[in-house]
Amino acid sequence: MESLKNNHSRQGEGGGSSEAERHCAYCNRPIRHGQTYYYCRLCGRGPLCNNHFYGDDGCAFCKHKKFPKWGIALIVIAVLAIGVGLICVVPLKTVSYTVNVPYQGIETYYEKEPYQVEEPYTYTREESQTLWSGEFLGSAGTYRGLARYIDVTNKSQNVVRGTVRANTDGDFLFYVLDRENFDAYRATGSWQAYVSSGRVTSYSFSFVPDHSDYYYLVVSKISSWYEPVDMSVAWSWTESKEGCRTVTKYRDMEKQRTVTKYRQETRYKDVTILEYLTSY
Numbered sequence: 639m640e641s642l643k644n645n646h647s648r649q650g651e652g653g654g655s656s657e658a659e660r661h662c663a664y665c666n667r668p669i670r671h672g673q674t675y676y677y678c679r680l681c682g683r684g685p686l687c688n689n690h691f692y693g694d695d696g697c698a699f700c701k702h703k704k705f706p707k708w709g710i711a712l713i714v715i716a717v718l719a720i721g722v723g724l725i726c727v728v729p730l731k732t733v734s735y736t737v738n739v740p741y742q743g744i745e746t747y748y749e750k751e752p753y754q755v756e757e758p759y760t761y762t763r764e765e766s767q768t769l770w771s772g773e774f775l776g777s778a779g780t781y782r783g784l785a786r787y788i789d790v791t792n793k794s795q796n797v798v799r800g801t802v803r804a805n806t807d808g809d810f811l812f813y814v815l816d817r818e819n820f821d822a823y824r825a826t827g828s829w830q831a832y833v834s835s836g837r838v839t840s841y842s843f844s845f846v847p848d849h850s851d852y853y854y855l856v857v858s859k860i861s862s863w864y865e866p867v868d869m870s871v872a873w874s875w876t877e878s879k880e881g882c883r884t885v886t887k888y889r890d891m892e893k894q895r896t897v898t899k900y901r902q903e904t905r906y907k908d909v910t911i912l913e914y915l916t917s918y
Contacts, residue, residue, distance in 0.1 A: 662687035664698045729908035733918050738900040745897045748890040758882050762794075766874040769798070773805075773866040774857055781811075781858040783820060786871075789850045793875040796847050800871030802857065803840040810867060811858040812841055820854040847873070 660669040663683055669675045676691035677684030680700050684691075690698035724730065769786040790796050802812050814833035815823055822829035832845040832853070847853060857867055909918070 660685050662690060664690040725911045727910060729910050731909050731911060731914040732906055733909055733914060734904055734906050736902050736904055739903050740898050740900055742896055743899040744894050745899075746892060746894050749893055750888045751891040752886050752888055754884050754886050756882055756884055758880055760878055760880055762876050762878050764874065764876050765793075766872055769800075769871040769873055770855065771870045771872075772868070774802075774855075774869045775866045781856050783815075783854040783856045784869075785817075785820075785852045785854050786873075787850075787852050788847045788873055790847055790875070791850055793877050795876040796873070797844055797875070798847060798853070798871065798873045799842075799844040800855075800869065801840070801842045802835070802838075802867055802869045804867050808859065809837050809839055811835060811837060811856075812843070813854075813856040813858075814843070814845055815854045815856060816849075817852045817854070820852075820856070823856070 659671060660675055661667065662669060662675075663686055665687065667687055669685060669687055674688065675685035676688070676697075678686065678691065678697040678700060679694070680696040683697060683699050686697050692698075692701065695701070770784060774784065775782065788796070788798070798814070802810070804810055812833065812835035813823070813831045815829060815831050819829040819831065823831075832847075833843045835841040835843065855869065855871060857869070
C-alpha cells in the first residue's frame with residue numbers, strides 16, 4: 639500500500655524515480671532504476687522519459703494532438719486555394735446567351751425572263767420621186783407646161799427642187815403653178831406662181847407644195863425657135879408608215895431556291911463567379 643501511494647503521489651507531482659525498470663509510454667525506451675520518469679499533468683499519460691515530458695506544456699502525446707502553426711498555414715492556404723478555385727475555376731453561376739443557329743429555308747425571288755412579241759409601230763422614211771429629167775422643148779413666143787401630180791397627204795417636209803438650163807444662149811422664162819393658177823395663166827388672167835425665174839438662161843429653184851394637186855412646170859421661150867432646155871426636177875418628202883416588228887420584252891418570273899438562314903436561340907451555361915462579374 640505504501641508503494642502504491644507513493645506512485646500516485648508522483649503522478650500528481652508529475653515525476654518520480656524508477657524503482658524497477660519501466661518503459662517510456664511514448665518511445666518505449668527503458669527507464670532504468672534510478673532514472674526519473676514522469677506522468678503528464680495534461681493528459682495523465684506515463685510513464686514518460688525525460689525526452690518526451692515537457693512539463694507544463696504537456697508531453698509528446700499532447701504536442702502531437704496540437705495542430706502545428708505550419709499546419710494552420712497550410713489549412714489557410716488550402717482554404718484560399720479552394721476559394722480561388724470556386725471563384726475562378728468552378729462554374730457556379732448559370733447565365734443565358736443568344737446564338738445564331740443556321741438552318742435551311744426556301745426563299746422566293748424574281749428573275750427577269752425575256753420573251754418576244756410582235757407589235758405595230760410607226761416609223762418615218764424619206765422618199766423621193768423624179769418628176770422630170772431630160773430635155774424639154776419650148777418655142778419662142780409661147781409656152782409649154784409639164785403637169786405632175788403631187789400628193790402631200792400624210793407626208794411632211796415636202797420639197798420640190800430642180801434646175802433648168804438652156805442648151806444655147808437663148809433666154810427663157812420658167813414658172814411653177816398649181817392647177818388653178820395655171821388655168822388663170824393660160825386665160826391671161828390673174829395668177830400667182832410658186833416659182834418665177836424671170837429672164838434667165840439657167841435657173842435653180844425649190845418650193846414647198848402645200849396641197850395635193852397637179853403642179854405645172856412652165857417654160858416660155860423668148861428667143862431661138864424650138865430650142866430645148868435641160869430640166870431636172872425631183873420631189874422629196876418624209877412619210878410616216880405603220881409596220882410590225884419583233885421586240886424583246888421582260889417579265890418577272892417567280893422562282894424558289896434553298897438558302898441558309900439564321901435564327902436566334904437562347905441558351906444557358908454555367909460560368910465562374912469571376913467570369914460572371916467581369917463579363918455579365
